[in-house]
Amino acid sequence: MTQTTGNYYPAVILGLIAALVAVFALYVVERAGAAAVQSLPAAGSARQEAQYQWKMVTTWPKNFPGLGAAPENFARSVAAMSNGRLQIKVYGANELVPALGVFDAVSSGSVEAGHGAAYYWKGKIAAAPLFTSVPFGINAQEMNGWLHYGGGLALWREVYAPFNLVPFAAGNTGVQMAGWFNREINSVEDLKGLKMRIPGYGGEVWTRAGGTAVNIPGGELYTALQTGVIDATEWVGPYNDLAFGFHQVAKYYYYPGWQEPGPTLELIVNKTALESLPADLQAIVEVAARAANQDMLDEYTARNNAALTELIDTHGVQVRRLPDDVLRTLRATAEQIYRETAQSDPVFARVYRAYREFAEQSQAYHRVSEQANYDIRNLR
Numbered sequence: 068m069t070q071t072t073g074n075y076y077p078a079v080i081l082g083l084i085a086a087l088v089a090v091f092a093l094y095v096v097e098r099a100g101a102a103a104v105q106s107l108p109a110a111g112s113a114r115q116e117a118q119y120q121w122k123m124v125t126t127w128p129k130n131f132p133g134l135g136a137a138p139e140n141f142a143r144s145v146a147a148m149s150n151g152r153l154q155i156k157v158y159g160a161n162e163l164v165p166a167l168g169v170f171d172a173v174s175s176g177s178v179e180a181g182h183g184a185a186y187y188w189k190g191k192i193a194a195a196p197l198f199t200s201v202p203f204g205i206n207a208q209e210m211n212g213w214l215h216y217g218g219g220l221a222l223w224r225e226v227y228a229p230f231n232l233v234p235f236a237a238g239n240t241g242v243q244m245a246g247w248f249n250r251e252i253n254s255v256e257d258l259k260g261l262k263m264r265i266p267g268y269g270g271e272v273w274t275r276a277g278g279t280a281v282n283i284p285g286g287e288l289y290t291a292l293q294t295g296v297i298d299a300t301e302w303v304g305p306y307n308d309l310a311f312g313f314h315q316v317a318k319y320y321y322y323p324g325w326q327e328p329g330p331t332l333e334l335i336v337n338k339t340a341l342e343s344l345p346a347d348l349q350a351i352v353e354v355a356a357r358a359a360n361q362d363m364l365d366e367y368t369a370r371n372n373a374a375l376t377e378l379i380d381t382h383g384v385q386v387r388r389l390p391d392d393v394l395r396t397l398r399a400t401a402e403q404i405y406r407e408t409a410q411s412d413p414v415f416a417r418v419y420r421a422y423r424e425f426a427e428q429s430q431a432y433h434r435v436s437e438q439a440n441y442d443i444r445n446l447r
C-alpha cells in the first residue's frame with residue numbers, strides 16, 4: 068500500500084501544485100502592479116541562487132502510512148516547486164527530538180519546521196486542541212472551512228505567535244474510531260479504572276468520566292496494549308490501525324470517534340526561518356501545506372473502507388458502537404470542561420467562542436445538506 072502511494076502520488080499532486088502555482092503567480096503579478104513587476108527580474112534572479120536547507124521533526128514514526136507520509140509529501144512538493152531551492156529533510160519521532168518535543172524544537176529554532184498535531188500541546192496552550200479536534204466538535208470538511216474561510220487559521224497564528232511559530236493545516240484524517248478495547252463497554256460503569264491512551268480534551272473527558280487517560284506516542288502503543296500497560300487506545304482509523312496491528316492485541320473496535328471528529332494535523336514553521344525566505348518560497352510552503360492537507364483526507368477517505376473490511380473479514384475484529392448513555396455522559400462532561408476552561412483561560416474562551424459559532428452555523432446547514440444526503444442513500 069505504501070509503495071503504491073509513493074508511485075501515484077507525484078503525478079496527482081504535481082498536477083495540482085502546478086495549477087496552484089500558476090494561480091498564485093497570476094495573483095502576485097496582479098497585486099504587484101506594473102511598476103513593481105518591472106523591478107522583479109533583477110531581485111528575482113539574485114534570489115534564485117540562494118539555497119535553503121531545513122530540518123523538519125515529526126511526532127510520527129518515520130514513513131508511517133498516512134500521518135508520516137504527509138511531511139514527506141510536503142517536503143517533496145516543496146523541493147519540486149522550488150526547483151530544489153528549498154530542501155527539507157524529514158526526521159521521524161525520536162530521530163532528532165522525542166515525538167512530544169517537536170513544538171519546543173521548532174519554537175527555539177533548533178530546527179526550522181515540524182509536523183504533528185496541535186492538541187499535543189494542550190499543556191502549554193489550552194486553546195491548541197481547538198485547532199486539531201475536540202470531543203463532539205466539527206468534522207474535517209468543517210475544520211477546513213473554519214480554518215481557511217472562517218477565521219480559524221488567523222486565530223491559530225495569533226495564538227502561536229508568542230512562541231515564534233507559524234502554523235499551517237497540513238493533513239486531516241477525517242472522523243476517527245473510538246478505539247481498541249480489551250474490555251466491553253456496556254455502561255458508564257465500565258469506564259471506571261479503564262486506562263486508555265487518549266490525548267487532548269478527549270483524555271480529560273475520559274478521566275473525569277471515570278477512566279484513566281494517558282498520552283503515549285503512536286510508536287509505543289502496540290507494546291503498551293500488548294503488555295497491559297493500557298487497557299485501551301484510540302489511534303486513528305482502520306487504515307492506520309491495521310498498519311499498527313492493533314487487532315493482534317485488542318479484541319473490540321469501538322465507534323464513533325467522539326473524541327476526534329476530524330483532526331487537522333499541523334505544520335509548524337519557525338517564524339524567523341519562514342520570514343528569512345524570499346516571498347516565492349514562502350508562498351510555496353503555504354501552497355504545499357494546503358495540498359498536503361487535502362491529500363491526506365483524500366487518502367484516508369479512499370483507504371479506510373478497504374482496511375475496515377479486512378479487519379472484520381480477515382482478522383475477525385468485533386466492531387461495536389459505544390452505547391448512547393456512555394456518549395451522553397462523555398458529551399456532558401466535555402461541555403462542562405469547555406465551560407470551566409473558558410472561565411479560567413481568556414484565550415481559550417475567545418477561540419472556543421469563534422469555533423462554536425462556526426460549528427452552530429455549519430450544523431444548521433449540514434443538517435439539510437450533508438446529513439440529509441447520507442439519510443437518503445438508505446431510503447427504500
Ligand code: CA
Nearest residue numbers: 301302303327
Ligand atoms: Ca486519535
